[in-house]
Amino acid sequence: MTEIRDRIIQIxxxxxxxxxxxxxxxxxxxxxxxxxxxLVESIFALEEEFDISVPFNxxxxxxxxxxxxxxxxIIAAVEKxxxxxx
Amino acid sequence: xxxxxxxxxxxxxTGGKTEKVKGKVxxxxxxARSVLGRVIMGRHANGMRRVAITGMxxxxxxxxxxxxxxxxxxxxxxxxxxxxxRDVDRLAVRxxxxxxxxxxxxxxxxQQIVLYDKFTQxxxxxxxxxxxxxxxxxxxxxxxxxxxxxxxxxGGMNTWDENYRTVYEEGKNRVHPFVVPKLMNNxxxxxxSMEYGLMGPSFTVATACASSNxxxxxxxxxxxxxxxxxMLTGGSEAMLCFGGVxxxxxxxxxxxxxxxxFSATRNGMVQxxxxxxxxxxxxxxxxxxxxxxxxxxxxxxxxxxxxxIVMPSAIGAQRTITGAMMDAQLRPEEIGYxxxxxxxxxANDKTxxxxxxxxxxxxxxxxxxxxxxxxxxxxIGGTGAVELLxxxxxxxxxxxxxxxxxxEPDPECALDVVPNEAREARVGAVLSNAFxxxxxxxxxxxxxx
Numbered sequence: 349m350t351e352i353r354d355r356i357i358q359i360x361x362x363x364x365x366x367x368x369x370x371x372x373x374x375x376x377x378x379x380x381x382x383x384x385x386x387l388v389e390s391i392f393a394l395e396e397e398f399d400i401s402v403p404f405n406x407x408x409x410x411x412x413x414x415x416x417x418x419x420x421x422i423i424a425a426v427e428k429x430x431x432x433x434x
Numbered sequence: 435x436x437x438x439x440x441x442x443x444x445x446x447x448t449g450g451k452t453e454k455v456k457g458k459v460x461x462x463x464x465x466a467r468s469v470l471g472r473v474i475m476g477r478h479a480n481g482m483r484r485v486a487i488t489g490m491x492x493x494x495x496x497x498x499x500x501x502x503x504x505x506x507x508x509x510x511x512x513x514x515x516x517x518x519x520r521d522v523d524r525l526a527v528r529x530x531x532x533x534x535x536x537x538x539x540x541x542x543x544x545q546q547i548v549l550y551d552k553f554t555q556x557x558x559x560x561x562x563x564x565x566x567x568x569x570x571x572x573x574x575x576x577x578x579x580x581x582x583x584x585x586x587x588x589g590g591m592n593t594w595d596e597n598y599r600t601v602y603e604e605g606k607n608r609v610h611p612f613v614v615p616k617l618m619n620n621x622x623x624x625x626x627s628m629e630y631g632l633m634g635p636s637f638t639v640a641t642a643c644a645s646s647n648x649x650x651x652x653x654x655x656x657x658x659x660x661x662x663x664x665m666l667t668g669g670s671e672a673m674l675c676f677g678g679v680x681x682x683x684x685x686x687x688x689x690x691x692x693x694x695x696f697s698a699t700r701n702g703m704v705q706x707x708x709x710x711x712x713x714x715x716x717x718x719x720x721x722x723x724x725x726x727x728x729x730x731x732x733x734x735x736x737x738x739x740x741x742x743i744v745m746p747s748a749i750g751a752q753r754t755i756t757g758a759m760m761d762a763q764l765r766p767e768e769i770g771y772x773x774x775x776x777x778x779x780x781a782n783d784k785t786x787x788x789x790x791x792x793x794x795x796x797x798x799x800x801x802x803x804x805x806x807x808x809x810x811x812x813x814i815g816g817t818g819a820v821e822l823l824x825x826x827x828x829x830x831x832x833x834x835x836x837x838x839x840x841x842e843p844d845p846e847c848a849l850d851v852v853p854n855e856a857r858e859a860r861v862g863a864v865l866s867n868a869f870x871x872x873x874x875x876x877x878x879x880x881x882x883x
Contacts (some may be wrong), residue, residue, distance in 0.1 A: 388611040389548070395608060 352398070352430055356423050359397060363390045373420035380419065384409075387416065400429040476718030484717035485657045485731040487826065487880075488570070491563025493556050494708030494810045494820050495531035499563050503820070504827050506809065507835035508856045513810050514693060514704050521676040527688045530674050531706030531811025549612055550625065551590030552672035556709035556816075557622035558629065561666055565630060568713040569725060570664060572631045581634035581662050582626045583652045584711075585645025585669030587815030588678065589638075590617030595677040622670050626711075634662045643775070644736075645669050646710065646818030647868035647876035651734035653714045654878070663716045668819035670709035679705060685744070687779050693812070694839035695776035695805035696783050696847040703777040706811025710819025729829050730881045732863070733762025739873030746782055746869050751789035754875035758865055759793075762879040766794045769801055769879075770861025771828045773821045774851075775869045776805020776837065777812055784846040786867065791849070802859065804837040804852040818868045822878070825864045829882040832860050 354368075361368040364381045371380060377387050384406060391402050391414075402425075403413040415421040476484050492499065495513030496506035506513065517530045538547050538555055550558070572580050593616045600606045615621060620638040627636045635656055639649045646669030653667035673679070682688055682705060689702035720727055735757030739750035759766060775786055783805075791798045806824045813820055824835040833856055840853035863881045870876075 385611070392608070392611050401608075 352427055353423050355397060356426055359393045360390055371419055375419050376417060394426055398430050400433055482658045483660055485654050486715045486717045486720040486727040487712055487729045488715045488720050488725045488727060489564035489568030489713030491560035492710045492820055492823060493533060493559045495533060495706055496810050503823055507824055508833050510836045510838045510855055512838055517674060519675055525679050527679055527683050527690055529704055532674050533708055549616060551593045551616045553586055553590060553670045554622040554625050556672060557670040558625060560709040560711040561626050564711045564713050576663060577631040578633050579662055580632045580664040581636045582623050582632050582666040583637055583649045584623045585639045585649035585815045586619055586671055587640060587642050587645055588673050589619035590621060591673045591678045592675045593617040595675045626666055641874045642870040642872055643814055643817060644868035644870035644874050644876040645815035647878055648736060650878055651736060651876055654731045654734050657714050657716055663719050665714045666711055667714055668711040669816040671814045671816035672707050673814060674705060674707045692839045693778040693808045695778040695808050695837050696851040697840045698842040698844040700778045703779050704811045706813040708813055708820060709816050710823060727883045729826050730883055732881045733758045733879035735761055736876045741873055744871050746785045748785045748788040750873060750875050751786060751869050752793045754877045755789060755793040758877035758879045764863050764879060766797045768863045769865055771834055771864045772803040773824050773866040774803050774805040775867045776807055787847040787849055798849060802834050802850050802852050804835055806835045808838040818866060822866055825866050825880050828861050828864055829880060832858055834859050
């Protein structure tokens with residue numbers, strides 16, 4: 349799972365134009381510097397990377413099944429989707 | 435901006451000389467005195483504002499800026515060549531006026547490229563040149579009173595093409611989130627508004643091959659009426675991709691070897707790509723800040739043939755040409771040059787020549803008319819913008835861009851089409867024609883400063 353986690357951090361960091369080392373698990377997308385469009389783009393990148401389908405609606409992010417409140421929650425959600433696919 | 439009206443402040447009709455202003459409007463003239471020491475009024479007798487062009491920019495098959503494009507036009511150089519893009523071998527038509535060796539990274543960063551279709555990229559490059567030349571900074575009230583109106587026929591065609599390929603050909607079920615903001619026809623206009631802080635009237639016009647002329651006509655009328663102080667205007671097209679050319683092939687009006695407008699040997703049109711952007715500015719505003727005025731926009735007319743979805747009408751074209759001259763208060767004898775629609779198709783060229791002959795009578799034999807599409811190709815929705823450059827070159831530099839590829843006279847196109855070589859000539863006023871599919875006509879008139 350470390351490998352998946354690193355790939356997720358890499359994608360999010362690239363979107364925010366930061367070094368992956370600058371990201372901490374408790375950071376929210378806003379704190380990382382990702383706006384709503386950037387978030388949609390990040391989710392697209394994650395879907396492409398892991399060949400998963402993320403249940404995320406940009407109209408109501410808080411009620412989506414996909415928890416995007418922090419980097420840690422995003423990692424957990426992606427890991428879950430990858431595991432379900434396997 | 436409140437020049438008093440008098441009979442003396444009506445602008446003269448022929449270009450080249452400075453305007454005489456009578457003593458009655460002295461207080462206004464002192465305010466309107468330009469840095470060149472000339473006395474110029476910014477209003478017509480009817481209260482309408484005069485419109486100055488204070489910036490121009492382009493990227494097209496002839497060059498990546500205005501000086502390179504002018505040089506190519508002067509030399510009668512052809513920018514049309516073999517097309518280079520994916521699946522070109524499946525096309526029957528394999529030539530076009532393509533911007534060669536395109537590398538978006540030279541101009542834009544990764545995040546911009548994700549959002550900019552090629553037609554937006556072209557627009558931003560052309561606008562940068564135009565705005566820099568104008569010297570304008572859209573701060574405070576000027577930003578609120580300035581806008582952008584652009585023409586395009588297909589908008590983000592490359593984005594449609596690439597993503598249809600993804601979902602249809604490759605069978606993928608997911609596309610990038612920015613497909614819509616990238617392909618929408620107003621994307622280029624919106625990005626210009628954001629780039630320069632233009633918060634006034636802003637929109638995109640789509641009238642096929644007349645899009646840019648309609649856009650520039652709208653911009654002209656907005657500045658003239660006082661609805662805006664400055665308008666960025668022109669147009670852009672980037673249809674040179676597999677789907678874009680394949681669609682045009684269907685009509686069977688495309689040449690496989692060259693665009694030869696007005697020549698008896700012509701065998702169709704050739705597509706081009708690129709953009710042209712201009713700064714249309716309230717005359718008094720331009721004079722007050724000592725701007726270099728490139729030309730004056732003096733008239734515009736538009737009409738619909740209401741006849742056929744593809745075949746042009748000489749009567750519709752003639753009405754529009756005459757309408758533009760009337761709007762500009764120019765007599766036919768004052769027009770020295772026309773940048774023709776001149777697509778190189780059998781139908782357009784003879785119809786256009788008939789329209790010009792009827793609109794100008796005897797003067798049709800004296801004026802020059804050329805089609806620069808022979809060099810840069812037909813930029814469809816962006817074509818009028820690139821062609822307005824040839825009009826400005828004629829007025830400002832006294833150089834008439836030629837119709838290249840001209841081989842043999844056609845009795846149905848018996849006008850002085852400036853064949854193959856550019857010509858030096860002093861002209862005071864010019865027209866630029868655009869007659870689109872769908873029978874939508876738009877003609878714009880410029881005068882020398």
